[in-house]
Amino acid sequence: MTSSDAKLLPTLTDGLPLSVDRDIPETLAAQLRRGILNLIRTDALHPGVRLPSTRVLAAQLGISRPLVLDTYAQLAAEGYLSLRRGARPVVAGEAVAPPDGEEVLAEPEQIRFDLRPAMPDLSMFPRRLWLRSLRSVLANLPASDLGYGDLRGSPVLRHALADYLGRVRGVIADPAFIFVTSGFAEARALVCAALYAKGVRGLAVEDPSYSDWVAVNKSGLRRTPVPVDAEGLDVPQLAALSAGAVFVTPAHQFPIGGVLSAARRQELVRWLRERDAFALEDDYDAEFRYDQAPIGALQGLAPDRVIYAGTASKTLAPALRLGWLVVPSDLVETMAGELRRWSEGPPRIDQDALAAMIDSGAHDRHLRKMRRFYRDRRDRLLSCLASALPELATEGAAAGLHVTLRLPDQIDAAGEARVIDHLRRHGVATEGLGRYSTTCAGPRRLFIGYGRIADSAIEPSIRILASAVRELAE
The missing domain is CATH 3.90.1150.10 (Aspartate Aminotransferase, domain 1)
Known part of the structure; x- marks a missing residue:
C-alpha cells in the first residue's frame, strides 16, 4: 500500500462517542477500555478505522494521556487494535500495511492474547489514589526530607511496612531491619552479595524456579537445584547439600503454584537453625489468595534465619519499582555495607506515597x-x-x-x-x-x-x- 493509498483509510479526527464518569466505582481505564470495545463489537468502529491520537482522546475526555496510551496498548495486546510507531491506532481486522516510513511495533501485533504468568493488569493501577497520595506527600513533606536520606529507605515507609507486613503476612518486622529496594531483582542481588560477604558460598534453589540468575552468578554463589513436589521444596534433599542458604517461594511456589506444607516448613526451619543457614523468602503474590485465608509468611517462624522479600509490582504496578526486604538483625550491617556500593535507593517521594496509601487504608x-x-x-x-x-x-x-x-x-x-x-x-x-x-x-x-x-x-x-x-x- 502506498502513502497515497494509506490516506484513504477512514480516520476519526473529532474524537470518539465516549464519555467517562468519575462518580462510579469503575476505574477510568476500565471505562475507556469497555467503551472502545463496545464500539468495535457493534461495528461502530470498522476494521481499518484510525482512532484519535492519545493526545486528542485524552483532551476530549479530560483524562491523562498515559491512561489512553495504556488502554490502546492493552487493546493492541488483545488483538483489537494495530499499533504503528508515529501513527494513530488502527482497528484490527484485515491486514493494513503501514504507510511509507512508519515502523511497525512488533510485539503488540505478535501477542494477541497475553497468558504469561505472574503479570498484573496494568489498566487497574489506582491512578486517582496514587495521585492523591502524591499530593498529600508533596503538601506535607518538609524540605529537610528532600535530601538523600537513609540508604535503607524512607523511615515513613519502613514504619508503614512493619505494621502492614505484621498485620497481613505475619512478618516480625522492626523498621530498623527493613530495606526498601527498586523491586525484587535488586533485592535478590543485594541479598546474594550480602550472603557472599557473610561467608556463604552455596545457594540451594527450588527446581523449577526463576530463569534469571545473573545476580546470583555474579555474586559468586554456587546454585544447586532442589526438587519441588506436592508439598513444596524437598527439604530432605536440601539437607543432603552443603548449601549455606536457600531460595524459596513458600506461599505460592513459582511457577508450579503449590504451598510449602506445614511439616516441610518445620523441617526447613530446623535445617536453617542446625546449619546456621539463611533462607530468602520471595512472597511475590501472597496477597492474592482466593479460596481461603492467606498462608502466613515463613519468616514469622524464624525471623533470625529468614530474609523476607516483597514488592508492589503485583499489587500496584511494576513501574513503581518499589520492593522491600526484612532482614535478620545479624545481617543488617552486612546488607547496609553492600548497599552503599551500588544504590541510593528508590525515590523518596514515591516511597512516602506508598506509605500514605497503606496508612490511610486505601491500599x-x-x-x-x-x-x-x-x-x-x-x-x-x-x-x-x-x-x-x-x-x-x-x-x-x-x-x-x-x-x-x-x-x-x-x-x-x-x-x-x-x-x-x-x-x-x-x-x-x-x-x-x-x-x-x-x-x-x-x-x-x-x-x-x-x-x-x-x-x-x-x-x-x-x-x-x-x-x-x-x-x-x-
Whole structure:
C-alpha cells in the first residue's frame, strides 16, 4: 500500500462517542477500555478505522494521556487494535500495511492474547489514589526530607511496612531491619552479595524456579537445584547439600503454584537453625489468595534465619519499582555495607506515597477490590479450561495470577516447546516448564496467566491453546 493509498483509510479526527464518569466505582481505564470495545463489537468502529491520537482522546475526555496510551496498548495486546510507531491506532481486522516510513511495533501485533504468568493488569493501577497520595506527600513533606536520606529507605515507609507486613503476612518486622529496594531483582542481588560477604558460598534453589540468575552468578554463589513436589521444596534433599542458604517461594511456589506444607516448613526451619543457614523468602503474590485465608509468611517462624522479600509490582504496578526486604538483625550491617556500593535507593517521594496509601487504608481497599477482580477472571479461565480440556488437571489455582496446566503424558520437553511455539505463531503468549527448569522430572506443564488478559479474550485464547495441545498430543 502506498502513502497515497494509506490516506484513504477512514480516520476519526473529532474524537470518539465516549464519555467517562468519575462518580462510579469503575476505574477510568476500565471505562475507556469497555467503551472502545463496545464500539468495535457493534461495528461502530470498522476494521481499518484510525482512532484519535492519545493526545486528542485524552483532551476530549479530560483524562491523562498515559491512561489512553495504556488502554490502546492493552487493546493492541488483545488483538483489537494495530499499533504503528508515529501513527494513530488502527482497528484490527484485515491486514493494513503501514504507510511509507512508519515502523511497525512488533510485539503488540505478535501477542494477541497475553497468558504469561505472574503479570498484573496494568489498566487497574489506582491512578486517582496514587495521585492523591502524591499530593498529600508533596503538601506535607518538609524540605529537610528532600535530601538523600537513609540508604535503607524512607523511615515513613519502613514504619508503614512493619505494621502492614505484621498485620497481613505475619512478618516480625522492626523498621530498623527493613530495606526498601527498586523491586525484587535488586533485592535478590543485594541479598546474594550480602550472603557472599557473610561467608556463604552455596545457594540451594527450588527446581523449577526463576530463569534469571545473573545476580546470583555474579555474586559468586554456587546454585544447586532442589526438587519441588506436592508439598513444596524437598527439604530432605536440601539437607543432603552443603548449601549455606536457600531460595524459596513458600506461599505460592513459582511457577508450579503449590504451598510449602506445614511439616516441610518445620523441617526447613530446623535445617536453617542446625546449619546456621539463611533462607530468602520471595512472597511475590501472597496477597492474592482466593479460596481461603492467606498462608502466613515463613519468616514469622524464624525471623533470625529468614530474609523476607516483597514488592508492589503485583499489587500496584511494576513501574513503581518499589520492593522491600526484612532482614535478620545479624545481617543488617552486612546488607547496609553492600548497599552503599551500588544504590541510593528508590525515590523518596514515591516511597512516602506508598506509605500514605497503606496508612490511610486505601491500599487495603484496593487489594480487596483486586482480589475480587482476579478471582472472577480466574474462575472464568478455569471454566474455559474445564470445557476445552476436561481431561487435563490444573494446579496452583488457589492463589496468585496464573494457573498450571499439566500436559498429556505423551508430550515430552520437546513437545512442550512445540506447543509454546505453536501458540506464539497464533498470537498466544504463555510459558512452559522448560523455561524454568532443564532438570525437573515429572509431567510437562504450561503456566497460564490471567492477570493481563481481558475476560472477552479468555475463551478464544483457550480454544487456540486446546487446539495446539490436542494436535501435538496425537
